[in-house]
Each structure stands twice: as C-alpha cells, then as structure tokens.
Amino acid sequence: MRVQRNHLSDADVEPAIEEVDGSSLVPLLEEFVHLPRGRHRRLRLRTLLIGLHLCCQITGGKIILERTTDVLYFRLSPAMRTQLEIPDYEDNDWGFEAAYAVVRRLFHAMKTAMDPSPLPPNKHLTRQEAQRLIDTADPADLAAREHRLALFTEFVLDASVGPLKNLLAELTGGVAVDATPVRTYARGRRTNGPELSTDPDAGWYVREGDHRDPDASPLADDAEPSRKSRKLSGIPQKKPSLRKRYLFGFDAHLAVTRDTRHDKPLLDDGTPDPEVPPALVLGLCLDKPGERPAYNGLKTISRLQKRGYAPGYLAGDRAYNNSEPAEWQLPVRALGYQPVYDYRVDQLGNQGGTQGAILVEGTWYCPSMPQALIDATGDLHAGRIDRETWTARIAARKPYRLMPKERQDAEGHQRMMCPAEAGKVQCPLKPRSLGRGIQLPLVDPEPSPTGPVKVCRQRAITLAPEEGAKHWQALDYGDEQWQKIYFRLRNSVEGFNGFAKSPLAEAIESSRLRPIRGLAAQTILLVFQIAHANRRKITRWLDSLALSGERPVRRTNRRRKTKPLGTWTPIGHLTSAT
Structure with a gap:
C-alpha cells in the first residue's frame, strides 16, 4: 500500500463530503453507532461514510476496510484530516493496525444498526436456536x-x-x-x-x-404446473431434468x-x-x-x-x-x-370476467369476441397457427376492446364503454351501431335464456380495481406497443x-x-x-456523446443487425417480412 499510495487532493474529497452531508443517514444512524455511555469512538460515522465513498471510487466498486483505512488515515492531506476529525497514527505496522481496528469496529457497529435479521452470522446455529431467536425478536425493531x-x-x-x-x-x-x-x-x-x-x-x-x-419449502400454488398437470391439460411437456x-x-x-x-x-x-x-x-x-x-x-x-x-x-x-x-x-x-x-402458458386466453366483459391476456373485451381471437396466443404456443397468423389475430382483437368513457377516479374505478357504443363494432343488441360500413366487424352475440349480459344491456359499466387485478395490464398483450x-x-x-x-x-x-x-x-x-x-x-x-459538433471521446459500441420490433412474438420473431 505504501509503495502504491497516491495522496488525494482536497478537491477529490469535497464531492464525497457534499454527498454524505446532503443525506439524512448521519443523524439517522449516529444515535445507534455513537452510544451516550462508555468510551467515545475515535472516528465519526460521517467520516467513515466519506471513506467508504472514496474507497468505492478508487477500487472500482469494491469496499475493502483495509483500503478505507489507508484512504482516511494516510492518503488525505493534514488539513483535510483535521477538518474530518481524524486522529493521527504512525505510518507503520502498529499505527495501521490501530487505525484499522477503529474503522472495523465502527463499520460493524453501523452494520448492526441496519441489520434486519434476528439471526447472528459467523456461527452454526441449530434450527431450534434459530427458531427461538426468530420468535423472541421484536418485529418493530x-x-x-x-x-x-x-x-x-x-x-x-x-x-x-x-x-x-x-x-x-x-x-x-x-x-x-x-x-x-x-x-x-x-x-x-x-x-x-x-x-x-x-x-x-x-x-x-x-x-x-x-x-x-x-x-x-413446498412449491406454491402459483408455481409452474407439474409434469402431470401439464400432461392432463394438454400443455406441451418439457424434457424432464434434475433439479x-x-x-x-x-x-x-x-x-x-x-x-x-x-x-x-x-x-x-x-x-x-x-x-x-x-x-x-x-x-x-x-x-x-x-x-x-x-x-x-x-x-x-x-x-x-x-x-x-x-x-x-x-x-x-x-x-x-x-x-x-x-x-x-x-x-x-x-x-x-x-x-x-407476460403470462405462463396455462394463463393465456380468457382469464375471467365481470358484468359480462371478459379479460383476455390482461385487456377487457366484448364477450362476443370470436373464440379464434381469444385463443390466438395459446394456439401459437401449441403450434396450431404460425407467427404471421398470430400477429394478424392480435391486431384483429383491437375493435373488440372496451373503451374508456371517463378517466379513473381517485379510488381507481373507471367507466368503460361497450365497443359497439364506441363505434368500433356493429352489434344487433345495439341497433344504433348497425349500418356503419363493412369496415367494422359484425358481432354475433350468443343467445341466452336470461337475456343479454350487463355490458350488452348498458352503454357503459364501472370496473373496480379489484376486478381482474391479477392479470390486468396497461397495454394490449402482444401488439407492437x-x-x-x-x-x-x-x-x-x-x-x-x-x-x-x-x-x-x-x-x-x-x-x-x-x-x-x-x-x-x-x-x-x-x-x-x-x-x-x-x-x-x-x-x-x-x-460516447458528440457534443457541440465534436467527435465523442470513445467510439459507440457497434450495434448488431436485429429484427424490427413488429416481427417479435412470445416464442420468437417472424421469419417473413409480412
């Protein structure tokens, strides 16, 4: 260390001091590190944080307490050591060991004040003793x-x-x-x-x-389905491998x-x-x-x-x-x-519904959306359709989406319109939507002895944040956005x-x-x-930035030739330029 030692200028230390002083860490931790009784510590917590900050920059992100000791006690100017209240130690083996002991004790005191675990490290605890420590720990502390x-x-x-x-x-x-x-x-x-x-x-x-x-611990209910359940549900099976x-x-x-x-x-x-x-x-x-x-x-x-x-x-x-x-x-x-x-293979397609509307891969749709569009991603994973067909079916879903009528209120509730009311499709249950042109899909509602569902009877419905919360997402699954x-x-x-x-x-x-x-x-x-x-x-x-018309200091990394975003699917990219 002494041979490779380069002294730090005060200008190099000032940014670290400003960052430490600008945080709330010192007053938060000082009461737990500097105890009111007993022998006073020979190094302040503020100084240790500054030393850790400088050590990180010097060593390439590595925090080594020996290097931190060398920085604080032997690489700062005398004026800076006085400003940071760092005591003087002889530049020899005894002096370094004494300074290192001060840094090590303060670091471990800081670590203990932030340790959220009731289990002490560095010893082989029995399971009974560990459980006793967990049961007797103070959750608030x-x-x-x-x-x-x-x-x-x-x-x-x-x-x-x-x-x-x-x-x-x-x-x-x-x-x-x-x-x-x-x-x-x-x-x-x-x-x-x-x-x-x-x-x-x-x-x-x-x-x-x-x-x-x-x-x-046992596997959770929402873990990947087992081989047996995958076989019974028709999900493609992977080659078994040892855990x-x-x-x-x-x-x-x-x-x-x-x-x-x-x-x-x-x-x-x-x-x-x-x-x-x-x-x-x-x-x-x-x-x-x-x-x-x-x-x-x-x-x-x-x-x-x-x-x-x-x-x-x-x-x-x-x-x-x-x-x-x-x-x-x-x-x-x-x-x-x-x-x-993104979703597991057994979570694709229809994910539930409310008031007649169905949740398909995170988005609310008309209940009369064609089944081929509902099962598009599942068919892709099962190999029943190719990727180009999947892309076309994902795009064909858009007219069947429920459209927002109002913004979400403060509680997260939102009014959503039937797509026929929004002018996106034509539906016999909404006569006003008919005759708007062949460019709009014609919905074929399934007859029911109890009559149309609520989303088909009303112009709009109110969706609460809990409805479909597990799978709902802000974007249409699979589209380019x-x-x-x-x-x-x-x-x-x-x-x-x-x-x-x-x-x-x-x-x-x-x-x-x-x-x-x-x-x-x-x-x-x-x-x-x-x-x-x-x-x-x-x-x-x-x-790598080119500022004020000048060339950058270093060359920008060469970018590989990649596929356009619109050609990607959940199982790979499209092979053609469709």
Whole structure:
C-alpha cells in the first residue's frame, strides 16, 4: 500500500463530503453507532461514510476496510484530516493496525444498526436456536433496522446517478424489477440438516422454476404446473431434468429505470441521443432466492417518487405478476405505475370476467369476441397457427376492446364503454351501431335464456380495481406497443445484470469481493458495487456523446443487425417480412 499510495487532493474529497452531508443517514444512524455511555469512538460515522465513498471510487466498486483505512488515515492531506476529525497514527505496522481496528469496529457497529435479521452470522446455529431467536425478536425493531438499511442503499444509489438526476427525474419511460442471484461468502449447508450456515439468511438458488430450494419449502400454488398437470391439460411437456442447486447466496432484487419512449437511441451520426440516458439501478434489496418477490419488488420501487423519480410503465418477470393482487398488482397501481406483464402458458386466453366483459391476456373485451381471437396466443404456443397468423389475430382483437368513457377516479374505478357504443363494432343488441360500413366487424352475440349480459344491456359499466387485478395490464398483450415497452424494460434489467456481473468489472455474482457474512453486510458491500456499475455506465455514455459538433471521446459500441420490433412474438420473431 505504501509503495502504491497516491495522496488525494482536497478537491477529490469535497464531492464525497457534499454527498454524505446532503443525506439524512448521519443523524439517522449516529444515535445507534455513537452510544451516550462508555468510551467515545475515535472516528465519526460521517467520516467513515466519506471513506467508504472514496474507497468505492478508487477500487472500482469494491469496499475493502483495509483500503478505507489507508484512504482516511494516510492518503488525505493534514488539513483535510483535521477538518474530518481524524486522529493521527504512525505510518507503520502498529499505527495501521490501530487505525484499522477503529474503522472495523465502527463499520460493524453501523452494520448492526441496519441489520434486519434476528439471526447472528459467523456461527452454526441449530434450527431450534434459530427458531427461538426468530420468535423472541421484536418485529418493530427489525422493521426499523430494515428501514435504515433501505435508506442507506438509496443514499448510495442516488449519489451514483447524481450527474443525471435531473434527466432521470423527468423520465417517465418505465422501470423494470428483477431478481438476480449473488453468492455469499459463507458455505452452504444441507437444507434439512441440523445446523444453519454461517450466513443464516442466505439460501440455495435453483436454476429452474421459481428458484426456491424445493427441500426448504413446498412449491406454491402459483408455481409452474407439474409434469402431470401439464400432461392432463394438454400443455406441451418439457424434457424432464434434475433439479440442481446452482449457488448458495441471495436474490438481489433490482429496480432499473429505462427510457422506452424513443425508438432510435442513436442519432444519424451513430452517436447516442443525449436525451436518452442509459439504464441505471435506482433500487436494491436482498432476500433468500425465490422468497417474497412481491414484497421485495415493492420495497425497491415504493420510495422512488419520494426521491424525485416519476412513475411510468413497470415490467417484471412472471414471479411478480403471479403474486397475490393485494401484495403486488394493486399496490403498484396505487403507486401510479402501469404494469406490463407476460403470462405462463396455462394463463393465456380468457382469464375471467365481470358484468359480462371478459379479460383476455390482461385487456377487457366484448364477450362476443370470436373464440379464434381469444385463443390466438395459446394456439401459437401449441403450434396450431404460425407467427404471421398470430400477429394478424392480435391486431384483429383491437375493435373488440372496451373503451374508456371517463378517466379513473381517485379510488381507481373507471367507466368503460361497450365497443359497439364506441363505434368500433356493429352489434344487433345495439341497433344504433348497425349500418356503419363493412369496415367494422359484425358481432354475433350468443343467445341466452336470461337475456343479454350487463355490458350488452348498458352503454357503459364501472370496473373496480379489484376486478381482474391479477392479470390486468396497461397495454394490449402482444401488439407492437406492448413489445416495445415490455421487451425494452426486460432487456434493460437483464443487460445490467450481465454488465455488473462481468469478471473484468464489478463481478457482483462472485462472493470474493464481499468477504463479510450477514444480510446487512452483504447489502452494504453490494450496493457500492452496483453504484460503481452505475457510474461506469454513465461515464461510458458521456464519453460516447458528440457534443457541440465534436467527435465523442470513445467510439459507440457497434450495434448488431436485429429484427424490427413488429416481427417479435412470445416464442420468437417472424421469419417473413409480412
């Protein structure tokens, strides 16, 4: 360290001081870190946060307490050390060990104040002892610690996107939530064994299904259908494979923002559009693999508006929209987001109804819509139609949609018109809609001894937010707008996962750079890695912009020749230029 030591100028330290002082972390944590009794700590919490911030920038996103000690005690100017109230230590082995002990104790005190787990790390707890600790823990205290940890991650992530904060605040393109596996430093133990791992909050990540360890908990009702049920229902069966444990660690739930409004992210000269920022992470939390996807997804996006980010479209994989509506679908709509979903093969087609209207793949339609249009996506998966036919049938659904008559009220209720009343189709039950031209489809209502359903008797119906909440989405499933929004958001979060997992950069999936056990410790170290990945993306993007007529600093990445958005289907792209 002494040979490679480069002293930091005061100008390099000032931005870190401003970001720490601009957050609410110091007053929030100081009462738990600096106790009123006993020996006073020789380092302030504010100073440690500044040191962690500087260490992250110097080491490429890695938080190493030895490097933090070197930065704070031996790489700052004497005037800056005086300003930050850092005591002097001799620049030798004894001095460094003494300073390192101060940093380590303060870091662990900060970590303990934000640890939402009642289980202590670094020891093999028996299952009986772990259960006793869980039963005797104070839920209010654990919730308070969880809130402090969430505020800490928000501070680190907001600081990383600071140069683009104003641009991101105006962005209403969308957010994607996803969980990606990351290893922990501890070694996994047998799931049904007598003892837990030294990182008791971690679990086994399974590559297939919902990623939960099948030995730890039974499969949920909304999990992928079993082979037997798939066979009985006629669903195409996959080749059976053995469930193999993939890694021992956590699911990192990320909230990634992306501008979906622009069809051309590159300008005519091949450089990026300055108004289209890169995909960046704004939220993060850790949990056991496959556990509580709805809870963790909401935790990452629930405070985005309070932090200045406007809500827009929201996309996630099937683990989120297969949750209970009260846990995911209704809360995200209450936050102002417009969900965009994909569905399992056994959830396609008619998904239920109310007042006579039917919900087909997330959109309300006329009950007399032809069955071939209702089953279009299911027929595509079963191989009964080709992709070109599926695209035509998806487009043919549009006239049968229920049209909004009024905007949603404050409680989420909305008046929806029958498509015949909206002038989109012709229906014998609505004589005024007849004779409007052959370009409008003619509806053939099925006769019923009880008479027409409510949506056919009235000009409009009122839809409550709970009706069809599990599968409802803001866009028409499968059309070009849905493809543009859903695939861009999903590709953005998957692309960021690969960007941050690169072994040549942050390597977030590896545990070698986070050699501390425990949920809070892993979260603190991981969020600094994610923040560094944000900064790296912003730097690459800024260097590739052509501003004021000058050529960019670095060449824009060559874009591969890809298929147009309109040629994509749920099972691949169209082969012809139809």
